């Protein structure tokens with residue numbers, strides 16, 4: 283919408299990723315007058331490389347090149363990173379949240395009953411994922427199909443568009459919850475970048491935002507920041523509520539790639555199956571990427587000889603739980619691997635190489651590390667309390683930034699649980 287029809291709101295939610303969309307939906311369902319603000323656009327997903335780049339390759343907002351040349355990506359668009367993610371679901375670790383006095387079981391049960399979340403049926407597991415799974419099992423790894431937030435009845439085999447933004451409605455995104463919030467009366471205003479929270483007497487009273495280069499303010503007694511692991515700490519700092527720099531985790535990833543003799547297509551759902559080695563803080567999964575992304579990764583490490591081998595290249599993702607460190611600044615974010623992070627990656631890459639060798643792959647190489655899970659920058663117990671409230675009354679944070687410890691898991695389902703729990707808490711609080 284161009285301009286909010288109403289100027290009187292009970293709550294403002296900033297950001298439309300899984301955290302923000304789920305809070306907004308619960309509040310709107312309970313009858314609150316909710317304004318949802320999103321800095322990105324709301325154009326329908328077209329599944330094109332061009333649109334993906336416009337959502338995820340926005341320097342300083344969605345894409346960050348660290349000083350070690352590694353890339354951190356996210357989505358600045360309606361639905362946040364869920365619009366471009368790999369659709370893998372993992373439940374929140376109960377002990378981690380129990381230690382903070384938080385029980386996510388009720389929210390998890392209702393989300394499981396509602397959202398698509400299951401392993402892919404055989405017909406949607408691509409030939410590359412199947413070949414990798416066979417090799418991983420032969421290598422003795424407990425390689426299992428992962429839960430995917432995908433509607434199998436709509437999803438197409440031979441398609442590579444999950445990460446471009448599924449144009450078929452097969453992949454669940456947080457856009458679904460925003461739409462539901464809007465059906466319950468919430469107002470969505472896209473292309474609004476919130477710059478700070480308005481505070482009076484230590485209480486949140488609304489937000490300041492930039493729209494088409496103009497500064498505006500909107501008032502409400504309740505503000506939920508859900509700008510993601512990088513967006514929210516920045517807004518808190520601009521509001522005088524947090525230091526200039528915030529450390530964070532990002533769950534760095536390396537893709538280990540190797541070519542086989544057969545043409546296996548190179549077009550399939552990524553992360554169909556994998557293994558989580560909890561004690562090693564390492565997770566592995568198949569990771570078939572669209573050709574342009576594969577070529578960019580190969581070129582980045584100088585493997586120009588592999589540029590045209592995409593349809594024959596098996597790719598195994600190695601993701602680690604990294605230490606909290608580095609710094610999010612006002613216009614940049616920078617994080618380097620700690621020695622312990624390097625050791626985890628080394629172990630994971632060794633395992634991935636073993637899997638690829640069993641799969642008959644040759645010309646094996648590893649990409650430079652990249653990351654897509656910024657979080658832990660406004661942690662529960664430090665930046666917010668167990669109700670996700672900041673030190674300013676009426677101001678909450680609900681996104682990956684509140685995750686209290688190093689992570690290493692797909693965050694989406696956890697954030698949906700946190701948002702559902704917070705929305706219900708705020709709705710019953712009155």
Ligand SMILES: Cc1cc2nc3c(=O)[nH]c(=O)nc-3n(C[C@H](O)[C@H](O)[C@H](O)COP(=O)(O)OP(=O)(O)OC[C@H]3O[C@@H](n4cnc5c(N)ncnc54)[C@H](O)[C@@H]3O)c2cc1C
Pocket residue numbers: 296297298299300301302319320321322355356357358359360361362363364366367368369370371372445474475476477508509510511513514517553654655656680681682683691692693694695697
């Ligand atoms: C390529 C890729 C693959 C991934 N794969 C998976 C996966 O398989 N499974 C999984 O669980 N997770 C995956 N993730 C990560 C997951 O999508 C994110 O962790 C999750 O979306 C984070 O949710 P969030 O609520 O923290 O906010 P985000 O999704 O980061 O959304 C925040 C939103 O807030 C907006 N915003 C920020 N600042 C402002 C501001 N100042 N004013 C207004 N709006 C603002 C942003 O534009 C954005 O839309 C992946 C991510 C990427 C990039």
